[in-house]
Amino acid sequence: MVALAVLFIGVTILIMFSLRGARLDLTESKLYSLAPGTQRIVGSLDEPINLYFFFSQDASVQTAPLRTYAQRVREMLEEMAQRSGGKLRLSIIDPKPFSEEEDRAAEFGLSAMPLGTRGESLYFGLAGTNSTDGREIIGFFLPDKEEFLEYDVASLIYRLSNPKRPVVGLMSALQIDTSFDPASGRMREGWTSIAQLREQFEVRNVASTTEEIGEDIDVLMIVHPKDLAPRTLYAIDQFVMRGGKLAVFVDPLSENDMQDAGMGPMGAASRASTLGPLFEAWGVQYDPAQVLGDRELGLTVAMRQGEAPSQHIAIIGFNRGSMNPEDVVTSSLDSINVMTAGFLGRREGATIELEPLIQSSANAAPLAALQLAFMQDSRSLLDGFKATGERYIVAARVRGKLESAYPEGRPAAGETTTPETDTAPGAPHRTESADAANLIIVADTDILSDPLWVRTQNVFGQRVAMAWANNGDFLANALDNLTGSSDLISIRGRQSFFRPFTKVEELRRRADDRLRAKETELDRELKDTERKLSELEAGRGSQNALMFTPEQEAELERFQHERLRIRKDLRDVRRNLDVEIERLGTVLKVLNIALIPALLAIGAVALTIARRRRLRAGRAAVHTG
Template structure:
């Protein structure tokens, strides 16, 4: 036999061709990955139901308009995520969201992720920035999960600790932080009111304790804004005012109404609070010591032109959250629910708006309703509404000498909610199409008035409420003197609401457009529905089996003890009793088996769903890719066959 039979045969041409194709495919895959990493690093596909990782247009506007760089430092202790997986999942979302900001900013946003180990310089930096440390175990070591933003002027903004229960507002919090760093100066808030919001010098001269002090709501606003008073006869709103608060401004002249109108037409943000009956004004006598002749205010000329109705002849009364007040001297009861004073709470607060989402309750007093005029094209979004246990009554019934007991006795709920406070958005037309109004005789027109505008250039953003008493201290805060220091203890969230509203308006359209987003840690709603259905279906059977088991066990105890004459127990068990004992034991075993079967059926559907989820997660995607590849190969073969033919 020749040795040549044992020599290796040369590789066929097809084998070398296959190896070459394999190498080419490998090189192509590596090249595609390198090119994708170079040119498609910003490409994203968000497959979450609520588009959790897709930035809103408002955020894109804020980030893309950055002029100077902003550095974001995320301090996150990895030990926190390892110990509490909920925080680990949330930290992943925060990181991904911040990377979206970086990718969108064209280099203007820089991100640093730091892990502050105990007793490290990084932990010292976190403490210096004022971030909140949380003890993770009994050893006392602190963990951190906060954000610090710094601009070129060394201005700092922080989120001390990311709370998972605020995940819905993650984008708003991050965008607000970036916006404040790009606009570090305090916004200017103009205040136009007939109420002594900034204090009453006359009352202070009388040296009455607590009298004449600024409203606590204004004290809070001064912490975030530069507050500027606007006269009730002003012919123009100062150009540096970004947000205008008009609160119970009575009998404004046409020139001042025109100034407010043109402020809105030029893109200014308005927070307007009218009132069918101001409890705040009613409690303050005029300079002569007499009660005020009128306690109502309206901006009907402006509102009617803008498509809004805020009637001043009706008051909303609400049984839910009504305040308990002292009854009249002729009433037998000591206290009675005054339905015109109530605290809106629960589903009366819009949880989708960042200004009202985290509030507990907001107190209203003799409030009116808001509604959109018929045919108006504006978007009116309620922020606070009454409960369905509410109704409308004539405003005259709460003026002068209200009768809480009679209002309660005659109350009939309308099973309808009434809007008390709302956001208004839309393109608005001026209430003065003819231009500036004529002035009274002897009044000179102010110089250099801005040019008249007939409408807003884009959608206007307003907040309208028909109750100015949300600012009144006695309805939401208790102020006490502590060794000469005024200490304010809120009893309701009125002050927080007003501050939040002004804050969102000052942030511009970009921040106003941001609403709450969904949560990444979503519950398995289908599993919960299956569990509820299964429990409802099997719980009755389980209870019947349990009762039968208890009865059988009780009968077995009686048989074992026997029943003798008198007080002596029976010591000898008859064959009939022994047979009954064995039957009872068999019944107990059978009942327990049925109970286990019921519990097994209770879990069977859920376990089946989990199995299908695993199959889908593990096998479906590869199966789809395989099917796609096979379809592509078949299609190519048909094309080649058609080309040859």
């Protein structure tokens, strides 16, 4: 027994040391495991990085959920430090009131959350430094942003290990940055996607009238290119020809473009954008006069205050099945929303490879942009809508050798075809791309705007954006990939925190189809009856103008009965919708609440019966012996 006890203790100690840090994550989205990108970032550090985790233990005694979240943050930081091979040095600090640790947290710029009425404050943040005195912080770990925890920390470490940020040139015809609004006399908030972009990259604004793209720009991002001059198009063309990376967002009907609204035909043409001659030369097909409609993925929205929500097939919510699982830009995303987007294709005879990143469902079809310009009711888009069965590409990656849209050289000022004999100083003209190009084209600009993917709220006096879709992640992923950084991509948007009830939505959509059919039937009956009444009225004599004939009375009575019948059918459709949804809920409740206990009970009964049989068989054997 003593030998067994010593052996047990020895094996336990051996397991503790040999399996230290071993974990088995059984969650569906691997919430408690480091992503491969995080492991590569912390495992490839060239110089030591110091992390200082500040958390007020005493001040958080009464906030159990926050302490639980802090424990998770600490465990993740410790695991990162363990996998860094000693390059990541972690310090756990409890900044007590009026202590040097509290002064140090304030010096880093960490935010303290006030608690209680006695002026107590709670620190819950992270600071990091590198060997060149670079500093990065996470001011406060908000529990609402738990799904972005690993990315935020890994991004902080990546920025400290790579202090030189890639340069992104930003050319836009929209007001996407914080700016002054002369109409209201107030500052206009910029888009969250662009603000986050400026935190990660060195973003330089490029004028829409530029005639030269600097060679120090790693990626050129173009948003809503409207009416660009030939020389500007040539500068973009030559930037791509010499190996520059391009991310372009065009739109057939930009909802955020309010400049000169209504000046084009039916108010739509002035809100469209394209890189027409460049797309044509590069083999990309895009029609700025057509908008994509998707009956399956169209979102249910209220267009005006007080209006009942209805499906808008031109405001599309793409799910994981709509995105390319084999491309690093979209493989880990769950949902992306667009509004009045266009679609892309490969021109006939083009040699490029057009790799879809985001696609519609098969229940989609093109719509005329003019149809949406002055649309009053989104349900009118369903009238006559017929899906083509084709999946349309909204965002794509373009690969391959490209030919210049200006093979004869830079166009003269004010001309579209006449070339000049001289080219830009120090930049020889190229008729084709130096290497295989790698571009990302998106047929929507509203994808970057806040209403489609974030909601903002005030936290401790600061404006904080809470993401409910992956639009911003898509933009960051795309530029990460184009700049050559792919480690952070595998971390961002790894898990889904929003689970739509797809079966319920399918039931609602099916009932809505039946409802619209009944509404159409009612309208047809009404028009037929009014036509017959008009015919009877025309055939009636003038002396009986104030009296109804028996035929008219019969027609009116029939119409009233028909109207009552159809309205009853409409009520039945709505009632059947609720019944089907309630039936589905009941089935799920039975499965979740009753099925498992029933299986356990059956298993227990079966085990008891089997045990009794073994006991009886044993007793019979003993008796026989």
